[in-house]
Amino acid sequence: MQAAVTFQKDFNGNDLQEGDVLVSNHPQLAGGSHLPDITVVTPCFDEGEIVFWVASRGHHSDVGGITPGSMPPHSKSIKDEGAAIVSFKLLVQGTFQEEGIRKLLCTPSDLSNPLCSGTRCVEDNLSDLRAQVAANFRGVALVKELISDYTLPVVQAYMHHVQNNAEMTVRCMLMKLAKTNNKLFAEDFMDDGTLIKLAIDIDEKTGNSTFDFTGTGPQVYGNCNAPPAVTYSAIIYCLRSMVAQDIPLNQGCLAPIQIIIPQNSILNPSPDAAVVGGNVLTSQRVVDVILRAFKVCAASQGCMNNLTFGNTNFGYYETIAGGAGAGPSWHGRSGVHSHMTNTRITDPEILERRYPVVLREFCLRRDSGGKGNFHGGDGVIRELEFLTDVTVSILSERRSISPFGMAGGMPGARGQNLLITPDGIIQSLGGKNSVTSGPGTRIRVLSPGGGGYGKCGDEAVEPF
Numbered sequence: 001m002q003a004a005v006t007f008q009k010d011f012n013g014n015d016l017q018e019g020d021v022l023v024s025n026h027p028q029l030a031g032g033s034h035l036p037d038i039t040v041v042t043p044c045f046d047e048g049e050i051v052f053w054v055a056s057r058g059h060h061s062d063v064g065g066i067t068p069g070s071m072p073p074h075s076k077s078i079k080d081e082g083a084a085i086v087s088f089k090l091l092v093q094g095t096f097q098e099e100g101i102r103k104l105l106c107t108p109s110d111l112s113n114p115l116c117s118g119t120r121c122v123e124d125n126l127s128d129l130r131a132q133v134a135a136n137f138r139g140v141a142l143v144k145e146l147i148s149d150y151t152l153p154v155v156q157a158y159m160h161h162v163q164n165n166a167e168m169t170v171r172c173m174l175m176k177l178a179k180t181n182n183k184l185f186a187e188d189f190m191d192d193g194t195l196i197k198l199a200i201d202i203d204e205k206t207g208n209s210t211f212d213f214t215g216t217g218p219q220v221y222g223n224c225n226a227p228p229a230v231t232y233s234a235i236i237y238c239l240r241s242m243v244a245q246d247i248p249l250n251q252g253c254l255a256p257i258q259i260i261i262p263q264n265s266i267l268n269p270s271p272d273a274a275v276v277g278g279n280v281l282t283s284q285r286v287v288d289v290i291l292r293a294f295k296v297c298a299a300s301q302g303c304m305n306n307l308t309f310g311n312t313n314f315g316y317y318e319t320i321a322g323g324a325g326a327g328p329s330w331h332g333r334s335g336v337h338s339h340m341t342n343t344r345i346t347d348p349e350i351l352e353r354r355y356p357v358v359l360r361e362f363c364l365r366r367d368s369g370g371k372g373n374f375h376g377g378d379g380v381i382r383e384l385e386f387l388t389d390v391t392v393s394i395l396s397e398r399r400s401i402s403p404f405g406m407a408g409g410m411p412g413a414r415g416q417n418l419l420i421t422p423d424g425i426i427q428s429l430g431g432k433n434s435v436t437s438g439p440g441t442r443i444r445v446l447s448p449g450g451g452g453y454g455k456c457g458d459e460a461v462e463p464f
Helices: 002-012 098-106 122-150 152-178 228-242 276-293 348-354
Strands: 021-024 037-046 049-059 088-092 183-189 195-202 209-212 257-260 306-310 315-318 357-365 379-386 390-395 416-420 426-428 432-437 442-446
Touching (some): 002 021, 002 037, 002 049, 002 228, 037 122, 049 122, 049 152, 088 098, 098 122, 122 152, 152 195, 228 276, 276 306, 306 379, 348 357, 390 442, 416 432
Antiparallel strands (some): 021 037, 021 088, 037 049, 183 195, 195 209, 306 315, 306 390, 357 379, 379 442, 416 426, 416 442
């Protein structure tokens, strides 16, 4: 979010009036994550000047592209993934620009590709965008209420105090760690063999740290490329998770951190690269690598198990829980949306009522967590049966390389995606696939477990 708001501020700051609202989703050019994540940004004015910015980001169920749900497993270019908006005035002095945003969303992103569509549910998009605008206006009203109660200088001062406190807290945590080891290193691989490599250098006296991803593999001819904003978010998430104090998550956490990401790598791809998997898959691997470098915990399931299905009339998207990694004094949680997943799954009753699908099975995948003195969390089993013709797509990781254990703990079980035909034939879909399915066809997803920590029978290791 920090990258998205900063871009809009620099791009539009001198051309905005009260009541204007901006919308954007471009991953590389405008600080986005992937195209279904649409960010709405609203300036907050005080006496004719912009004094704050309020923003909200929501994942939209479809924004066009080559498959329903806008999470194509085999996209090679950002044009395959849907509408890409660098910056558009969604409201001009309070007037909703429906015609303009409708055109942006409904026009196929690649007119030369007959498989490429505009959004399949524009009315849902418009409703969600109006909800985001309303949320932002409520935020602006609350900020103005603070200004009215305490004056602008006081509010701005306390905003800086919040950031300064976060910076000081992170610095203290890093300096404490540096007393034991100020040079940290970790790496892991994506399922296609692409390396994610990280070296961390911490100054013992100041806590200033360099997170250097030099050596990370090149951008891929696929969609697991992650824009730099995703890596920034992964770092701030890990730092906030490691801090023992209860502080608000804010940009101050990154003040002591210098981040180096090589150009045209999987973590800093070209603007036209496909990225839909980078936000939901590669981000998880970056988190695992950071936490591995700090020796915090074993790997989580490392995946969001992105399942989409739909046809020309609708698109549906869900992420599926798995196992969390164990740590030096705790077992990993089972059946949870770990780390960067940031979602909850649809209730079975709502799913079956609103979509042509039957939920056949949804349970824990017993013994899929890695063994250890503290065992990793179990993944889940989720099986859906389709009642009409749909295109179903799965975009997942940890199907080839297991979630690692730590300190002698065993790795978690790899995931598996199965397609079951009406006559009972079972086919493996691999980690990333898209198929056309008819009534009676089922998809069965076995999500990965988390890694274990410590050898079985060892005494608990105290956390740092």
